[in-house]
Amino acid sequence: MSSFKIPIGPQHPALKEAENFTFTLDGELVVGAEARIGYMHRGIEKLMETKNYIQNIPLVERICGICNVAHTLCYCQNVEYLYGKEIPRRAEYIRVIIEELNRIHSHLLWMGIAAHEIGFDTLFMYIWRDREVVMDLIELLTGNRVSTASNTIGGVRRDIDGEKESRLRKGMGLLKKRTKYYKEVSAKEPSLLARLEGVGILTPKECVELCAVGPTARASGVKVDVRADDPYAAHDEVPFNVITYDTCDLLGRFLVRADETVESINMVEYCLDHMPKGPIRIRLPNTPPIGESVSRVEAPRGEDIHYVKSNGTDKPERYKVRAPTLGNLAALVTMLATRGSYEVYVADLPIILAGIDPCMCCMDRSAKFIELRKGREWVWTWNQLKQYAKKQVEIQGRRS
Amino acid sequence: MGLINWARRTSPWLLHLNTGGCNGCDIEVVAALTPRYDVERFGCLLKGSPRHADILVVTGAITRQIENRLKRIYEQMPEPKFAVAVGNCCVSGGVFRGAYNVRHGLDTVIPVDAYVYGCPPKPEAIIKAIAALQEKIRSLEKPVEQEVKVGG
Numbered sequence: 186m187s188s189f190k191i192p193i194g195p196q197h198p199a200l201k202e203a204e205n206f207t208f209t210l211d212g213e214l215v216v217g218a219e220a221r222i223g224y225m226h227r228g229i230e231k232l233m234e235t236k237n238y239i240q241n242i243p244l245v246e247r248i249c250g251i252c253n254v255a256h257t258l259c260y261c262q263n264v265e266y267l268y269g270k271e272i273p274r275r276a277e278y279i280r281v282i283i284e285e286l287n288r289i290h291s292h293l294l295w296m297g298i299a300a301h302e303i304g305f306d307t308l309f310m311y312i313w314r315d316r317e318v319v320m321d322l323i324e325l326l327t328g329n330r331v332s333t334a335s336n337t338i339g340g341v342r343r344d345i346d347g348e349k350e351s352r353l354r355k356g357m358g359l360l361k362k363r364t365k366y367y368k369e370v371s372a373k374e375p376s377l378l379a380r381l382e383g384v385g386i387l388t389p390k391e392c393v394e395l396c397a398v399g400p401t402a403r404a405s406g407v408k409v410d411v412r413a414d415d416p417y418a419a420h421d422e423v424p425f426n427v428i429t430y431d432t433c434d435l436l437g438r439f440l441v442r443a444d445e446t447v448e449s450i451n452m453v454e455y456c457l458d459h460m461p462k463g464p465i466r467i468r469l470p471n472t473p474p475i476g477e478s479v480s481r482v483e484a485p486r487g488e489d490i491h492y493v494k495s496n497g498t499d500k501p502e503r504y505k506v507r508a509p510t511l512g513n514l515a516a517l518v519t520m521l522a523t524r525g526s527y528e529v530y531v532a533d534l535p536i537i538l539a540g541i542d543p544c545m546c547c548m549d550r551s552a553k554f555i556e557l558r559k560g561r562e563w564v565w566t567w568n569q570l571k572q573y574a575k576k577q578v579e580i581q582g583r584r585s
Numbered sequence: 586m587g588l589i590n591w592a593r594r595t596s597p598w599l600l601h602l603n604t605g606g607c608n609g610c611d612i613e614v615v616a617a618l619t620p621r622y623d624v625e626r627f628g629c630l631l632k633g634s635p636r637h638a639d640i641l642v643v644t645g646a647i648t649r650q651i652e653n654r655l656k657r658i659y660e661q662m663p664e665p666k667f668a669v670a671v672g673n674c675c676v677s678g679g680v681f682r683g684a685y686n687v688r689h690g691l692d693t694v695i696p697v698d699a700y701v702y703g704c705p706p707k708p709e710a711i712i713k714a715i716a717a718l719q720e721k722i723r724s725l726e727k728p729v730e731q732e733v734k735v736g737g
Binding site: 225226227228229231232235243244247248249250251253294309310313314317320330331332 | 605606610611612613615646648679680681684685686687704705707
């Protein structure tokens with residue numbers, strides 16, 4: 186039994202993140218997958234105990250740069266629960282608008298990356314071009330393209346006035362048209378269907394057992410969405426449809442995100458129409474009362490849970506974050522392995538990994554393969570894996 | 586050397602490495618490559634291997650887990666090599682300064698040629714840093730050490 190490894194650098198240009206996977210192969214078939222996490226550990230929870238509640242807002246925002254609004258919203262809500270105070274209704278509407286804009290940008294980003302992972306770079310460039318529309322709107326409303334710093338304890342920091350509103354409406358109209366077009370195209374486009382349909386299967390039973398969250402669960406027909414199940418901010422008034430698909434595969438995950446983008450655009454438009462007048466922020470004392478609280482928010486990737494324990498000082502005694510990707514990791518490891526009649530091939534690994542929209546920073550990005558029959562081991566970078574996938578798909582295409 | 590430097594200046598290949606950041610800078614680096622900003626105008630190409638790269642674009646706070654990886658990647662790059670620190674976390678540790686698992690800036694680990702401030706910096710700032718580095722490559726034959734600083 187000879188074994189060898191080819192160690193090559195761990196980095197990759199696109200946006201796939203921070204776990205190390207070990208795949209066990211039987212020929213072309215992936216029979217086992219293991220995940221190793223922790224490369225991006227920065228010690229945020231411990232650091233939060235050394236800062237006061239206001240200083241922690243920018244820190245929480247940087248748990249994840251892509252879904253930063255979900256994290257700040259969850260944090261601010263959580264601290265407000267400690268005070269037991271309601272915030273002004275207008276602030277709650279503005280929170281929903283910013284949150285949904287963040288979701289639109291995140292979903293478009295994922296759709297582009299998914300296209301990139303299957304080698305369809307034209308679609309990637311098109312989607313990212315249109316994504317700049319929503320980035321401009323976020324910059325217009327909050328002053329920064331990515332980190333919005335909009336939510337604060339007791340409300341929001343910036344109001345939406347007349348001119349911003351009209352530009353927001355115009356941008357939303359354009360994005361709705363483009364997103365519908367992408368959905369229409371991707372539901373018919375043969376190259377997308379060939380790579381996505383029937384790949385990365387997660388049955389509803391597995392989904393519930395492994396506690397998958399967000400679009401991953403909704404694509405398996407499980408109707409779970411914190412915005413509908415446990416409404417926060419203005420979600421109790423803003424109507425929307427929980428999008429589910431029962432295809433249980435990657436195509437479902439693509440279409441769920443496309444449809445949710447349209448839903449989010451509708452929600453932003455509804456909020457603009459029905460936003461009450463009034464103040465956008467209340468002032469709260471620096472020190473919340475002793476107690477503990479839990480807050481849940483539907484981040485673009487799924488359910489985000491924050492827990493805080495206050496000991497009567499201006500710093501939290503304990504803060505705990507459970508980001509959605511952790512909830513999806515067990516489901517991901519299951520999706521990556523052959524089971525029963527459902528077979529996973531090496532060529533499908535990049536897109537299945539990308540399928541849950543993993544949001545963990547700084548991944549090892551190389552995969553270790555163990556071939557069962559020969560007892561051979563080797564290490565591949567993400568790029569090599571993708572090139573291999575492209576080659577295999579071409580060969581299969583020629584055969585059929 | 587003149588011809589090689591000319592070629593190097595007009596086609597610097599980039600290697601993007603996330604060393605533990607929040608993804609904010611990463612999506613801005615990727616945005617710089619997409620149609621609106623299109624950094625390929627300057628001859629830049631994003632590469633997957635350090636052995637092909639001239640410029641190492643580092644984003645994010647440097648975690649202890651990634652530190653040795655980062656050194657190895659930098660060592661694998663061919664000379665002359667340049668490193669760009671993108672974002673406050675990478676420049677100085679930023680908001681994570683003081684955390685037990687985070688190093689205080691990229692320059693505590695490898696030599697840095699350009700700093701791009703901002704959290705995250707706009708794609709324009711990243712492009713400006715790369716353009717400034719091209720100028721630095723132009724003056725490579727002169728043994729003058731220059732440091733480039735770009736506001737976010």
